[in-house]
Amino acid sequence: MTIYEKNLRALRSQNPNLYNKLSKITTNSKFEVFANGSLSDANIVDLTDHQPLYEATPRKETESILKSLDRYRLYPALYFYGMGNGYLYKRLFDNRFLKTVYIFEPELELIYVALNLTDLSNEINSDKIVLFHTEDVTSGSLMGSIKGQDIIHFKGYTLHLHSNFYEKYRDDILRVNKEVTKLFSYQINATGNDITDELLGLEHFIQNLPTMLKNPTLHELTQKGKITDSAVIVATGPSLAKQLPILKEIQDYVTIISVDASLPILEKEGIKPDIVTSIERIALTGKFYEKTSKAFQKDIVFALTAIVDQELLDNIKAGQLQLSMRPTGNHYYFMELDEWGYIGIGMSAANMAYELASKIGFENIILIGQDLAYGKDGSSHAKDHIFGEDEVKHNDQKDDYIEAYGGEGKVKTTWVWKLFLSGYENVIQVNNQNTKIVTINATEGGARIRGTKEIPFREVAKKYIRKDRKKEKIKLDSYDDATIEALLKKSDEKITHALTLGYNMQKSATKMLKEITQIIRKYQKYDISDIHRYAKEKETKKVVDKIAKVRNKYYGGEFESFYGLLISPLITHLEYDIAYWSIQPERSQRERIHKNWRMIVFHHEWCMRVTTALESIIKVIEAKKPILEKEVAHYSEEEALV
Known part of the structure; x- marks a missing residue:
C-alpha cells in the first residue's frame, strides 16, 4: 500500500467529504514537486505564478518553524493554515505535550501532494491531525471536529501560517479565522454563567422520570414517525402567516412538526400537527398548551424534553406524551435509559423539531x-402569537445584521436567534455530508440558513409533496409494567449513587479550599508580581499537585458524567483562564512559581464555586428523590397484590 493510499484510508472515517474529493484526483497539475533527494525535503512550486512553497530548503524552514514554536510547547492543540509538504506535522509530535494539530489548506491539490509525500496515516487515524479543505470550513462544520478539550484553551488560540507562500490567501485566512472564533464564541455564549436553569432542569428531570418511563421511547417515535416522505416544521417567525393557507391545503399529505409556540396558531387556522416539540424548562411554555383544546390535542404526539415544567404536562389534555433525554452529561449518566435519548442538542423547540425530523429520516424537511x-x-413573531407579535424587543446595542433569505441584503437579528441559526446549520451540515435528506427553507423571509435549498413554499407543495395517499396517525407503544418497574428501580439506584459521588466531591473540594486559603493568607501581604521572592517553588508545587488530584477526581469518570454540566456554568469561564495559564512557559524558577501561584489563586475561586454548586444540587436531588422512591414502592405493592 502506498503512502497516499494509507493516508486516504485514514481520512475516510475522519472527513468523508474530503476523502471523496481527493479520491477524484489522479495527478497534480497546478503544483510541481521537487524532491531534493528526499520526500521530507521536497519543495512544491505553484505553476500559475512560479512561487515556491518554501523560500529556503524545506528542512531548514521546518526546523526554523519548530524553533519558533518553542513558546507553544505546552499547548495541547495548534492550528495551522497551510499543509505544506506535510513533514512539519510529523515532526511536531516529537513534543509529548501536543495532542492535536488542526490544518486548514485552501488548495485541494496541495493536500493531495502532501499526502503522497508524508505518511500521516497514524496521526489522522488517532485524530492527532485533523485536516480541512478551507472551502468546507464553517463554524458549523468545525463544531464536530474541534475537540471540546481544545475549545477550552481558546484564549491561547493562534492560527499559524505554514510558510510565507500562504500570505496570498489572506482573505481566506481571515475567513477561516473568523469561523474558528465564531465557534469559540458560540460555545462561550451557550455555557452561560448561572446554574439556576440547570438546577431547574435537574429538578424537573427527576420529577418527570416516572412519566418518561411510562410513555413511549424516542426510539419508538423515530421508528414509527415517518408517515409521509416529507415533513414540514412550523416555527413562529413573522413570515408564518403567509404560508398557512398552503400548509392547510397539503396537511393531509405531509407530516407536520410544530413548535409549541405555533400550536395555538395552527388550531385557529384549522391545521392539525402530527408532532409538537417543547424544549424549555420554564412554566410559561405551558401557556401554549393551555390555549389549545382537548379535542385539538387528540392524536398529536407531544415530543418533549424530560426537563419540561409540570404546568406544561398538566395542560396536555389528550394525545400521546413522549419525553426524551437531552444529549447532556447528567442525562448520559442514565445510559440504561438510552432508548429515551438523546435529542435537543440545539437551543430551541425548532432546533429540536429539525433534529427529530432528521432522526426519523424524512426525505425532505x-x-x-x-x-x-x-x-x-x-415584529419578532407571527400573527396571533400568544405573547404578542413584538414579544422580543429591539436592542440596537446587542442586535446584529446577518445575511437575508435568498442572499438579498441583510436582516436584523438577536444573539439568541444567531445561536438558534448555528444550531440549525450544524445539524444541516451533518445531514448534507452523511445523509440523503434534503432540507428546504420555504420561509421566504428572515435569515439565510446555510445548507438549505431556498424554494418558495407554493413551489415546494407542487414539486415535493406526494398527494397519492393521505397520511395515517402516528401510533406508539409503551413498555409493560414489569419493564417500567425494573427501569424505575435502576434509575433510583443511579440517583442514590450520584448523591454519594456528590458528597465525596464536596468533602474533597472543601478540604482543598482550606489548604489553598492557608497559603494565600500566608503571602497575601506581598504584591503578586513579587511572589517569586517570598513563596518557595517546592511549597507552591505541593499545593498545585494536590489541586491536580482533586481535578482528576472531578473530571474523571462518573462524577463529571452526572455533575459536570450542572456545575459548568459556574466554573467554565474560570476554566478558560486556568486552561490559558496551564499552557504558559515555565522555563525558570520565577516562571514556575508565578504559574503555580496563578493556579492556586484560580482554584481558590474554583473550589468555592464547586462546593457552592454541589450544595444546591444535592438539595434538589434530596428533595425530589422521594418522588421516584414512591413510584418504585407503588409498583412493588401492585406486584405483591398480584
Missing part, C-alpha cells in the same frame, strides 16, 4: 416560519 430575524415591520 421543509422549514416555514423560521425567520430567525425581525420582520420588515419590526
Whole structure:
C-alpha cells in the first residue's frame, strides 16, 4: 500500500467529504514537486505564478518553524493554515505535550501532494491531525471536529501560517479565522454563567422520570414517525402567516412538526400537527398548551424534553406524551435509559423539531416560519402569537445584521436567534455530508440558513409533496409494567449513587479550599508580581499537585458524567483562564512559581464555586428523590397484590 493510499484510508472515517474529493484526483497539475533527494525535503512550486512553497530548503524552514514554536510547547492543540509538504506535522509530535494539530489548506491539490509525500496515516487515524479543505470550513462544520478539550484553551488560540507562500490567501485566512472564533464564541455564549436553569432542569428531570418511563421511547417515535416522505416544521417567525393557507391545503399529505409556540396558531387556522416539540424548562411554555383544546390535542404526539415544567404536562389534555433525554452529561449518566435519548442538542423547540425530523429520516424537511430575524415591520413573531407579535424587543446595542433569505441584503437579528441559526446549520451540515435528506427553507423571509435549498413554499407543495395517499396517525407503544418497574428501580439506584459521588466531591473540594486559603493568607501581604521572592517553588508545587488530584477526581469518570454540566456554568469561564495559564512557559524558577501561584489563586475561586454548586444540587436531588422512591414502592405493592 502506498503512502497516499494509507493516508486516504485514514481520512475516510475522519472527513468523508474530503476523502471523496481527493479520491477524484489522479495527478497534480497546478503544483510541481521537487524532491531534493528526499520526500521530507521536497519543495512544491505553484505553476500559475512560479512561487515556491518554501523560500529556503524545506528542512531548514521546518526546523526554523519548530524553533519558533518553542513558546507553544505546552499547548495541547495548534492550528495551522497551510499543509505544506506535510513533514512539519510529523515532526511536531516529537513534543509529548501536543495532542492535536488542526490544518486548514485552501488548495485541494496541495493536500493531495502532501499526502503522497508524508505518511500521516497514524496521526489522522488517532485524530492527532485533523485536516480541512478551507472551502468546507464553517463554524458549523468545525463544531464536530474541534475537540471540546481544545475549545477550552481558546484564549491561547493562534492560527499559524505554514510558510510565507500562504500570505496570498489572506482573505481566506481571515475567513477561516473568523469561523474558528465564531465557534469559540458560540460555545462561550451557550455555557452561560448561572446554574439556576440547570438546577431547574435537574429538578424537573427527576420529577418527570416516572412519566418518561411510562410513555413511549424516542426510539419508538423515530421508528414509527415517518408517515409521509416529507415533513414540514412550523416555527413562529413573522413570515408564518403567509404560508398557512398552503400548509392547510397539503396537511393531509405531509407530516407536520410544530413548535409549541405555533400550536395555538395552527388550531385557529384549522391545521392539525402530527408532532409538537417543547424544549424549555420554564412554566410559561405551558401557556401554549393551555390555549389549545382537548379535542385539538387528540392524536398529536407531544415530543418533549424530560426537563419540561409540570404546568406544561398538566395542560396536555389528550394525545400521546413522549419525553426524551437531552444529549447532556447528567442525562448520559442514565445510559440504561438510552432508548429515551438523546435529542435537543440545539437551543430551541425548532432546533429540536429539525433534529427529530432528521432522526426519523424524512426525505425532505421543509422549514416555514423560521425567520430567525425581525420582520420588515419590526415584529419578532407571527400573527396571533400568544405573547404578542413584538414579544422580543429591539436592542440596537446587542442586535446584529446577518445575511437575508435568498442572499438579498441583510436582516436584523438577536444573539439568541444567531445561536438558534448555528444550531440549525450544524445539524444541516451533518445531514448534507452523511445523509440523503434534503432540507428546504420555504420561509421566504428572515435569515439565510446555510445548507438549505431556498424554494418558495407554493413551489415546494407542487414539486415535493406526494398527494397519492393521505397520511395515517402516528401510533406508539409503551413498555409493560414489569419493564417500567425494573427501569424505575435502576434509575433510583443511579440517583442514590450520584448523591454519594456528590458528597465525596464536596468533602474533597472543601478540604482543598482550606489548604489553598492557608497559603494565600500566608503571602497575601506581598504584591503578586513579587511572589517569586517570598513563596518557595517546592511549597507552591505541593499545593498545585494536590489541586491536580482533586481535578482528576472531578473530571474523571462518573462524577463529571452526572455533575459536570450542572456545575459548568459556574466554573467554565474560570476554566478558560486556568486552561490559558496551564499552557504558559515555565522555563525558570520565577516562571514556575508565578504559574503555580496563578493556579492556586484560580482554584481558590474554583473550589468555592464547586462546593457552592454541589450544595444546591444535592438539595434538589434530596428533595425530589422521594418522588421516584414512591413510584418504585407503588409498583412493588401492585406486584405483591398480584
